[in-house]
Amino acid sequence: MVIISKTTFLSFLHCPKNVWLKIHRPEIGEKFHLSEFEKHILEQGNEVEAYARNLFPGAVHVVATGDDALQETVRFMASKAPTIFQATFLVDGFLAKNDMLSYDKVNDCWDLYEVKGTNSLKEDGGESRDHIDDLAFQVSVLRRANIKLGRYFVIHLNKEYVRSGGLDINALLVKDDVTDKVGARLPEVEAQMALAQEYLSQENEPVGGCECVYKSRKKHCSTFQYIHPHVPEYSVHDLSRIHKTKLELLVERSIFNLNDIPEDFELSDKQKNQVYAHRLQKPIISTGEIKKQLGSLAYPLYFFDYEAFGPAIPVFNGYGPYKRIPFQFSLHILRKPDGDLEHVEFLHNNLSDPSEEVARLLEQHIKPGGTVIAWYKSFEAGVNKEIGLRLPSHTALFDRINGMLYDLMEIFSDQHYIHHGFKGSASLKKVLPTLAPELSYESLGVRDGGQAADAWWKMVSPATTPREKAQISKDLKIYCGLDTYAMYAIWHCLQEEVGNPVSKRIPYPPLLKR
Numbered sequence: 059m060v061i062i063s064k065t066t067f068l069s070f071l072h073c074p075k076n077v078w079l080k081i082h083r084p085e086i087g088e089k090f091h092l093s094e095f096e097k098h099i100l101e102q103g104n105e106v107e108a109y110a111r112n113l114f115p116g117a118v119h120v121v122a123t124g125d126d127a128l129q130e131t132v133r134f135m136a137s138k139a140p141t142i143f144q145a146t147f148l149v150d151g152f153l154a155k156n157d158m159l160s161y162d163k164v165n166d167c168w169d170l171y172e173v174k175g176t177n178s179l180k181e182d183g184g185e186s187r188d189h190i191d192d193l194a195f196q197v198s199v200l201r202r203a204n205i206k207l208g209r210y211f212v213i214h215l216n217k218e219y220v221r222s223g224g225l226d227i228n229a230l231l232v233k234d235d236v237t238d239k240v241g242a243r244l245p246e247v248e249a250q251m252a253l254a255q256e257y258l259s260q261e262n263e264p265v266g267g268c269e270c271v272y273k274s275r276k277k278h279c280s281t282f283q284y285i286h287p288h289v290p291e292y293s294v295h296d297l298s299r300i301h302k303t304k305l306e307l308l309v310e311r312s313i314f315n316l317n318d319i320p321e322d323f324e325l326s327d328k329q330k331n332q333v334y335a336h337r338l339q340k341p342i343i344s345t346g347e348i349k350k351q352l353g354s355l356a357y358p359l360y361f362f363d364y365e366a367f368g369p370a371i372p373v374f375n376g377y378g379p380y381k382r383i384p385f386q387f388s389l390h391i392l393r394k395p396d397g398d399l400e401h402v403e404f405l406h407n408n409l410s411d412p413s414e415e416v417a418r419l420l421e422q423h424i425k426p427g428g429t430v431i432a433w434y435k436s437f438e439a440g441v442n443k444e445i446g447l448r449l450p451s452h453t454a455l456f457d458r459i460n461g462m463l464y465d466l467m468e469i470f471s472d473q474h475y476i477h478h479g480f481k482g483s484a485s486l487k488k489v490l491p492t493l494a495p496e497l498s499y500e501s502l503g504v505r506d507g508g509q510a511a512d513a514w515w516k517m518v519s520p521a522t523t524p525r526e527k528a529q530i531s532k533d534l535k536i537y538c539g540l541d542t543y544a545m546y547a548i549w550h551c552l553q554e555e556v557g558n559p560v561s562k563r564i565p566y567p568p569l570l571k572r
């Protein structure tokens with residue numbers, strides 16, 4: 059019988075087919091590696107759980123694994139331990155490990171706690187999945203084990219919390235009593251548990267079951283290609299903001315290649331342009347609009363990019379959960395069209411709040427009157443706003459910089475420049491290799507913002523050796539420096555494309571090479 063843990067069950071709710079493949083086709087296991095993002099979320103959940111344990115003095119911890127964990131749990135429960143961490147139960151093929159199981163002496167029963175590294179009961183504080191299924195699964199398993207249960211709680215972060223001095227665990231964490239919600243959800247979850255057992259126990263690969271064929275590319279997992287080998291790597295799933303109903307119409311007619319979309323098929327203007335550029339295999343450029351936009355940018359041009367790390371548990375005073383630590387920036391400055399390209403970079407190299415230093419450097423280098431060019435400017439604007447709120451004496455500076463922001467990405471996301479090589483995306487990582495193929499992130503030690511945040515956290519850890527720190531520092535500087543140089547290179551390429559007078563592109567500085 060397949061053993062179904064809580065994680066397996068929740069993954070089953072997300073996608074049965076994917077879980078079946080993980081269990082029964084481990085030989086294609088390399089396709090199932092966790093993304094950096096998934097790992098990060100997992101680690102942050104663990105970090106919050108470690109802090110939440112401080113709310114339960116006198117607790118005992120099930121540290122054994124396998125059958126021994128079941129025995130250890132029985133012993134702790136028999137001794138009426140005040141709280142048990144990782145109490146483990148295996149009944150009817152379902153495995154539950156509880157974050158906290160607390161004994162209620164008055165009512166002679168056990169209260170169940172689930173810790174989440176989120177800012178609310180919801181996964182992201184919005185419309186997405188809540189955490190009730192997680193608890194309902196555990197309640198079902200514990201009831202099968204004849205455990206007398208009391209109340210059920212989700213412990214999550216308090217998004218209003220702002221650290222001031224030592225960490226105040228009672229203010230940082232919120233306990234929500236969700237007993238009634240779990241009770242109401244339980245019948246539905248138990249029906250799904252039965253379905254999961256039946257589906258995942260099948261010996262032969264279930265036919266079909268990959269609903270992502272009707273969803274856009276960003277919803278696909280890494281097994282999509284294995285399940286749908288006939289779908290090209292660049293397909294109708296990559297059409298910009300394609301709606302499910304339109305995608306269904308295409309898929310039902312087995313139309314996957316952009317070249318096969320009938321002329322009379324209804325698409326948005328953006329989608330039509332994307333298809334047209336693909337068929338043409340040539341860029342489509344709105345010269346007038348690009349010329350107008352670039353012509354309106356006041357010099358100096360400040361090509362600017364932050365790297366930031368938003369830990370679940372605030373590390374410094376003035377920070378709340380997930381507020382971003384601006385540990386690095388890169389700034390390339392072009393003071394006039396035929397000027398030199400200056401480079402200013404900042405990388406904070408110890409575990410302290412860099413906000414004051416960032417403010418001092420930006421005050422020094424970004425003077426009023428020019429244009430701050432970013433790629434997806436809402437990120438830079440958001441980090442600026444957070445620093446401005448933390449440092450009232452610098453609020454005006456960060457408001458001023460936000461007022462100078464121009465988003466170079468919008469040339470591409472608004473389709474003033476369309477290229478079949480972008481494959482419907484306006485991300486820097488897609489645009490750069492098409493417009494400046496000699497510049498690439500491929501061989502870098504750090505290749506995206508998530509990796510940069512992880513690398514910085516490791517760099518400032520006391521456990522990291524000086525040699526490792528030096529390598530990480532170098533990797534981070536190369537990565538962030540390339541981000542702003544890439545913006546300059548793309549800006550330069552656009553200037554040439556639209557026939558604006560521009561001096562020769564200043565080459566990629568050797569300093570930035572690894």
Ligand code: SF4
Binds near residue numbers: 267268282285
């Ligand atoms: S592509 Fe989507 S539906 Fe298909 S297996 Fe992956 S997650 Fe499931």
